[in-house]
Ligand SMILES: Nc1ncnc2c1ncn2[C@@H]1O[C@H](COP(=O)(O)OP(=O)(O)OP(=O)(O)O)[C@@H](O)[C@H]1O
C-alpha cells in the first residue's frame with residue numbers, strides 16, 4: 279500500500295496519542311494530499327519526538343491565563359430545565375447533560391451594550407449553534423461544533439475568541455519576542471484563502487469592541503505585505519496552514535503563547551490533506567490551551583483529529599450527525615440520459631434569468647470546464663467570471679469581489695468556492711457537474727440560503743453519476759425534498775451494474 283508518511287505514534291503532555299498518519303487515511307481519502315506532506319515537516323515531527331525537545335518544552339514556564347470568563351446573565355441563570363429543554367428541542371441542539379444553559383436572546387450576552395446594539399442591528403436572535411456554543415466556550419471548555427452550512431459558526435467562535443483575548447492581561451495578549459517575532463495568544467486556522475479572508479473580515483467587524491489586534495496570513499499573495507504584521511504586533515492570527523507554517527519556520531510566528539485555538543472546517547482540512555500541518559501548528563501552541571474544532575460532517579478522520587487536539591471537549595451537534603442540508607434550500611435534480619448538452623444548461627439559465635434576483639454560483643468539477651463554460655456563457659451575453667485553483671490570487675479575489683458586489687450575476691467555480699464562503703444574496707447554486715462525493719454536494723449548495731434566507735439548488739446528473747445517486751436520494755429525503763422517478767431509476771442502474 280502507498281504510504282508517504284511513516285506511522286509514528288507518541289504522546290503529548292496531555293497523555294493523548296498522536297499518530298502522524300492516522301489509519302493511513304491519506305492513502306485513500308485524498309490524492310491531492312500526496313504532494314503536500316513535505317519531508318521537512320516530517321523531520322520536524324521527528325525532532326519534536328526527541329527527548330531533548332521534550333525537556334526543553336517542560337522547562338518553559340508559561341504564565342497562567344483565564345479560561346473560564348463566562349458571566350451568566352440573570353435571565354439565563356433563572357431559566358428552568360423545561361425552558362432549556364425547549365430551546366434545545368426547537369433548535370435541534372444535541373449536547374451532553376451538565377453543559378451550561380443555552381441563551382435565548384442576544385441581550386443575554388455579556389459583551390456590553392455597544393456590541394449588543396451592533397448585533398441587534400444585524401440579527402434578531404442567536405442561531406442554535408451560537409445559543410449553545412457561546413456559554414460553553416466562554417466557560418472555558420474545548421468544543422467540537424457540528425452544524426449545517428450557513429448557520430453562523432463564524433460568529434460562534436469569533437466573539438468568544440475576542441472575549442478570551444480581552445480577558446487576559448494586556449502584556450500577555452501578545453509578546454514581541456524579538457525583532458519581527460510575535461507570540462500571539464489566539465490562532466484561527468482555515469483551509470482556503472478566501473475563507474481565511476472572510477473570517478478576518480468578521481474579526482475586523484468586531485475587534486474594536488474588544489480592543490484586540492488581528493493579523494491575516496494566507497498563501498498566493500506576497501509575504502511582504504503580510505510581514506508588516508510582525509512589525510506592528512497582533513493578538514490573534516488568522517490564516518491558512520501553509521502560510522502559517524512558513525512564518526513559524528522562519529521564526530516570525532511563535533505560537534508558544536497561544537491559549538485559544540480554532541480549527542474551522544476541520545473536515546475540509548483533512549480532505550485537502552492538511553492533517554500533518556494542523557498537527558504541526560497545534561503542537562506549537564500551549565498544551566493547556568482551549569481548542570475549538572468546527573466541522574460540517576463527522577467522519578472517522580475528523581474524530582481522530584478531535585481526539586488528538588482537544589481535551590475533554592463538549593460536542594454540540596445541531597440536528598444529527600447525518601449529512602444534512604438546510605430545509606430552506608429547495609433542491610431540484612435534472613437527470614439527463616447522455617452526456618451533458620449545452621441545451622440543458624440553456625433551458626436552466628433562461629429559467630434563472632427570468633427571476634428578478636438571479637445571483638448564481640455555478641460549479642464544475644474541473645478547472646478546464648469552468649473556463650470553457652465561462653467562455654460559452656460570456657459569449658451568450660451573461661455577466662460572468664470564473665474562479666479556480668489555477669487563477670492567480672489577485673484574479674480570484676477580483677472575481678469574488680465583483681460577484682459579492684453584484685457587478686456580475688454568475689460565478690463559475692470549482693470546489694475552491696464550495697466551503698465556508700459567505701456571499702450575500704446568492705439565490706441559486708447550479709451543479710453543472712455533480713460532485714463525486716456527497717459531502718461536497720452539501721457544502722456547494724450551502725452557499726445559498728445563508729442565515730435565515732431561502733435558496734435554490736439545481737444539479738444535473740448524467741449516467742456517469744449513478745454511484746452517488748443513492749447518497750443523494752438519502753440527503754433529499756432527510757431534507758424533505760422530492761425524489762423524482764428519474765433519479766430513482768438512475769440509482770438502480772448502478773445496482774444492476776455492480777451486483
Ligand atoms: N444570529 C444570526 N442570525 C442571523 N444570521 C446570522 C446570525 N449569525 C450569523 N449570521 C449570518 O449568517 C451567515 C452565515 O454565517 P457563517 O458564514 O458563519 O456560516 P457557517 O455556519 O460558518 O457556514 P459554512 O458551514 O458554510 O461555513 C452570515 O452572513 C452571517 O452574517
Ligand SMILES: [Mg+2]
Nearest residue numbers: 431432542698
Ligand atoms: Mg464557516
